[in-house]
Amino acid sequence: MATRLPPVDVLIVGFGWTGAILGQELTDAGLNVLALERGAWRDTPIDFPPTFDQDELRYYWRHELFEPLAHETLTVRNNVSETALPMRRLGSFLPGINVGGAGVHWNGQTWRFLPSDFLARSHNQSRYGAKAIPPDMTIQDWGVTYDELEPHYDKFEYLCGISGKAGNLQGAIQPGGNPFEGPRRREYPNPPLAMSYPPTLFAEAARSLGHSPFPQPAANMSRPYVNPLGVQLGPCTYCGFCEKFGCGNYSKASAQTTILPVLMKKPNFTLRTESEVIKLNYDAAAKRVVSATYVDASGQEFEQPAEMVILAAYILHNVRLLLLSGIGQPYDPQSGQGVIGKNYAYQITSSVNVFFDDKVLNPFIGAGAHGMVVDKYNGDNFDHSGLGFIGGGYIGNIQTGARPIETHPTPEGTPKWGSAWKKAVAANYLKSMSIATHGAVMSHRGNYLDLDPTYRDVYGRPLLRMTFDFTDNEHRMSDYITDRAAEIARAMNPREIKVNYRKGSWDVVPYQTTHNTGGAIMGKDPKSSAINRYLQSWDAHNLFVMGSTAFPQNPGYNPTGTVAALAYFSADAIKNQYLKSPGFLVHA
């Protein structure tokens, strides 16, 4: 039997970016907050100091910062006619483990979505007509607008010390920034990172084609920074161990480097690590969550009552906990009814390798968000008439650091081993770079999450089952922007290029991106969404669900900026509305 513990005001499930943000905001409001994290404590000096952080094998290939699948994984299939099988090894995406979550090993590419991204259905319908959206494309408006989120984007960018150049200051387009972005109230807190040779070459070529390249907004510090909470970050040293690694240098924003030094000191905050929530206990009549059941490292069960619950685990775990707890109606792809698991989406990526004979690029110099980007083909920044798809993505050269096990590009036709391969690797490593495309995935009736009928985790609970494939819309879009990337590559006058289109069905094996979204989406009513615009469950008024779980479809940008902005927007609503009168903030 579970040991029942004394109640708390707020229980946070999962302690990464959104858990830390909500912890900070709700303790500020005077509440007594407890966070439960299933992983261990983790911090810079213990886990990835500069004396041993630059270890490609340990952190990337042996997955030290990523979720151990032995404990829990999910099953995958491309469509309902297949039998889902477990993802036995990590590949396509890399969820985090331990305090800080995936926000420890992220790149720091920090974007705002476009104003039109939040109006995916109504905007595209009004510009291109109802027929532009196929019947099985289940995209929705978000129920929140860019203007409403703007102050919250700003708050996160200043918390993190984002390095960048504004492109739109209160409506005035700024040279050197992203001309397509929504208006922002003020400049980024830090100037852009210094650019190494490859992004400079990319930007020159892009400009020669009439594009407006700009620095990738980066949570890597271009100079020392003290954030509004008084926490200090150090300047980035471009060591190239950022993406898939922790930062040894306090130069990359994470919960540990921006919030925790303040939050952990507060008397009204407690963190319990190695405590895994296995179920939220739901009172359907009262429409509230009464407690959470969790298991500690020794296997003991506890019941933790709380006045309010913040679900702040990774998207896949948020959705699974809702399904296991019986909160909200599970989605049925046949009828299109139900909301939990609905509109799972991903992103579609491709790349173009560029090989020079005459340029030493030193590609190991890098940072997670160190590069130049063209945004002309993202969202609805260009006319889609006659193209046969909606949405888009950005094109950029981001020099995250060419760690050699992962990055040793060879030209088309090179064998994969032997002397000829060795010769090609030696000749090209210092003289090659890659242009990436990073594209949206629209939601689709057949792409969803539910519980697997066969496979179980260590506790005997069903695994999550992911049914997902790219649709024609994604392939057409990705091919289109990959061709645009290849044009930029050719304009760089290299010896040769290699164009890597994303062909065929989604494959769980090669790493693509850890930008999984949806499954408990936000929206205007309980029939079409699981949570309202404040991330409050339509089925339990004291339950708020954080993360990219809320995205009704996945725009063509990295999600963390919007995940954080939504978290602040939700925290604001809890503090200023919910606490005064606990109940549903939007009436169905």
Next chain:
Amino acid sequence: MAKRKLSRRRLLAAAAGLPLAGAASAQVIRGDMPWREGEADAPTPVQGGGYKFFNPAEAACIEAVVARLIPRDELGPGAVEAGVPIFIDRQLIGEFGRGARWYMQGPWGSGEKTQGYQTRLTPAAVYRAALKSIDDLVGREGKAATFAKLGPADQDDFLHRLEKGQVQLSGVETKTFFDMLLQNTMEGFWSDPIYGGNRDMVGWKLIGFPGARYDNRPFVTQYGKPYPLPPVGLMGRPAWSRS
């Protein structure tokens, strides 16, 4: 706060569903960021000496195989000179070899290619089955008793057929083994020397990767100029400890 090593081990044991004698309950952390002087989860360097996983026949086979994947040639040392066989050996006796982080529960199905790795075998079992099978197949083909005894051209021919799935190993899926072998060979050639491969940083020197460099600020805007510093590993450079 318990020692970090303990807590990581506990997590993995919990992952494997093992009971934990005497394990404390959840860590309650409040009042500050927990840290104790000197507490750091540094990696453990591989110790020298002979093979610990491979038996003599397997060792001869793996040495011969990786010598063809990354040969010693006019560009310099190959996989054997870099210590790749010892690297793989030490990986296979450790967490990787046991598939400790992987989901290894049944039922087992082969599924679609897009569903990824589905074998029940751990990496250690994959190598054990594959190396034996390679020597058996070579022996049956009759040119030599074992793979190691074939000439380089015949070795390359066999590996090409293995890569293309034109010969089938027994007890293990051919592609599963070949992909793992190639990946582990690259890992052994380019990972930090503390793991037993990339000896004297020969893999890094071949391509011009400077290793565990911490501060590249002076070089970010030195466009087109060769990087001026030699490579360095987590434990420094051999030159530092040689007189």
